[in-house]
Amino acid sequence: MSDFISHDHENDGIDRRGFLHCMAWAGTGLLWTISGGVLASRTLAQIAKAGEPLPATDLSFLQISDSHIGFSKEANKDVTATFKIALDRINAMPTPPSFLIHTGDITQLSKPEEFDTFDEVLKSCRTKDVFYVPGEHDVLNDGGKLYRERYLKNVEGKGSGWYSFNKNGVHFIGVVNVLNLQAGGLGQLGDDQLEWLEADVKDLGSSTPIVVFAHIPLWAVYPQWGWGTSDSERALGYLKRFGSVTVLNGHIHQVLQKIEGNVTFHTAMSTAFPQPAPGTAPSPGPMKVPVEKLRSMLGLTSVKYLQGKSSLAVVDSNLS
Amino acid sequence: MITLTSENKMAALLCGIVFLNLSLFVLGGEMKNADSTKQNRIEIKDFAFNPQTLTVKSGKKVTWINRDEEPHTIVSVEKQFKKSTALDTDQEFTITAGAPGTYTYFCSVHPKMTGTIVVEK
Numbered sequence: 001m002s003d004f005i006s007h008d009h010e011n012d013g014i015d016r017r018g019f020l021h022c023m024a025w026a027g028t029g030l031l032w033t034i035s036g037g038v039l040a041s042r043t044l045a046q047i048a049k050a051g052e053p054l055p056a057t058d059l060s061f062l063q064i065s066d067s068h069i070g071f072s073k074e075a076n077k078d079v080t081a082t083f084k085i086a087l088d089r090i091n092a093m094p095t096p097p098s099f100l101i102h103t104g105d106i107t108q109l110s111k112p113e114e115f116d117t118f119d120e121v122l123k124s125c126r127t128k129d130v131f132y133v134p135g136e137h138d139v140l141n142d143g144g145k146l147y148r149e150r151y152l153k154n155v156e157g158k159g160s161g162w163y164s165f166n167k168n169g170v171h172f173i174g175v176v177n178v179l180n181l182q183a184g185g186l187g188q189l190g191d192d193q194l195e196w197l198e199a200d201v202k203d204l205g206s207s208t209p210i211v212v213f214a215h216i217p218l219w220a221v222y223p224q225w226g227w228g229t230s231d232s233e234r235a236l237g238y239l240k241r242f243g244s245v246t247v248l249n250g251h252i253h254q255v256l257q258k259i260e261g262n263v264t265f266h267t268a269m270s271t272a273f274p275q276p277a278p279g280t281a282p283s284p285g286p287m288k289v290p291v292e293k294l295r296s297m298l299g300l301t302s303v304k305y306l307q308g309k310s311s312l313a314v315v316d317s318n319l320s
Numbered sequence: 321m322i323t324l325t326s327e328n329k330m331a332a333l334l335c336g337i338v339f340l341n342l343s344l345f346v347l348g349g350e351m352k353n354a355d356s357t358k359q360n361r362i363e364i365k366d367f368a369f370n371p372q373t374l375t376v377k378s379g380k381k382v383t384w385i386n387r388d389e390e391p392h393t394i395v396s397v398e399k400q401f402k403k404s405t406a407l408d409t410d411q412e413f414t415i416t417a418g419a420p421g422t423y424t425y426f427c428s429v430h431p432k433m434t435g436t437i438v439v440e441k
Binding site for chain 2: 071073074075108109110136137140141181182183184185186224225226282283284285286
């Protein structure tokens with residue numbers, strides 16, 4: 001049997017002979033994967049040996065952010081109600097997301113009763129699996145102790161609560177950039193977390209899709225307002241070799257996207273209140289908009305990984 | 321001279337504030353009363369400390385009040401005085417100025433926000 005393509009009617013890089021060849025191999029434990037548009041094969045034994053995740057398959061998950069439970073000022077006097085609406089939208093999806101990612105600021109003031117309200121309301125969500133990273137509002141007075149006790153039960157949190165996990169061949173990394181902040185500075189990951197990150201991705205194949213999520217943007221959105229992370233460049237350096245990196249952030253309560261090489265940066269809307277576009281107001285505080293306009297400026301973000309696509313599809317939808 | 325001008329402006333502003341704000345808060349171990357309007361005050365507004373530099377005599381009280389809808393904290397950069405808890409809107413925090421010197425502080429929630437207290441004899 002030849003290894004060369006002789007008839008490629010579908011123009012898909014494989015002919016009948018090649019396909020049969022592939023099938024023969026499959027019987028002995030070889031997996032064909034399409035990742036980043038590149039057809040690759042590895043034996044199951046190789047995969048097991050390298051400790052790599054299984055090949056990527058279709059996956060959809062949902063990002064919610066900045067629910068600020070406990071906030072009751074003019075910009076939105078009932079943030080619990082708008083959070084509920086966001087959950088209703090998730091419950092109404094024809095194909096429920098596999099899991100949720102909450103990118104921080106669950107509460108306004110880190111109060112136990114605010115966390116309680118969030119947890120109670122969240123019970124109505126059909127999707128039960130939720131992965132968290134903290135926002136600065138979740139770690140106000142105790143360095144994040146209460147947050148970690150509540151929201152890291154299902155993951156192996158390291159240090160101040162960072163972790164990684166694999167789903168459908170996609171490697172997810174939740175990082176913390178809201179603790180031990182320095183005077184005059186921005187969000188910060190810190191040396192310990194960066195060293196962990198470097199080791200965490202070291203053995204992954206470069207075709208593994210990567211999703212990084214954190215509260216404060218990992219790119220310089222607007223440093224004058226603290227919208228950036230001082231040592232994010234070093235983190236992104238460890239991810240440079242990967243063909244697909246998606247960075248999901250919250251904090252700024254509005255959708256912004258930037259694509260840089262293989263890296264897509266994306267920030268999500270809040271479910272509580274909008275914030276002004278960078279530099280358009282005296283400060284980044286809550287933005288007051290007419291009541292009838294509020295829900296159009298709140299929302300959630302749906303993310304899909306489709307096998308064979310080099311980047312993840314990130315789609316925002318508002319609550320109006 | 322700049323500091324004096326700022327203080328005068330602040331004193332005038334605070335006279336107005338006391339009419340509007342009858343709520344009194346206990347924070348940082350200090351009880352507030354009517355005399356607090358005479359203290360050196362730093363207003364937190366639009367993610368900034370105002371005045372950014374305050375000069376006080378040793379032994380005098382310094383009070384911060386948060387006028388933003390965001391929580392803010394007051395944390396000494398060199399850990400020279402006790403840090404505040406997160407101040408919600410209209411909450412205050414008071415310290416007593418200690419030994420003469422320059423004390424820098426920041427908001428640990430929004431670290432771009434920095435300020436200085438100069439304590440004189």
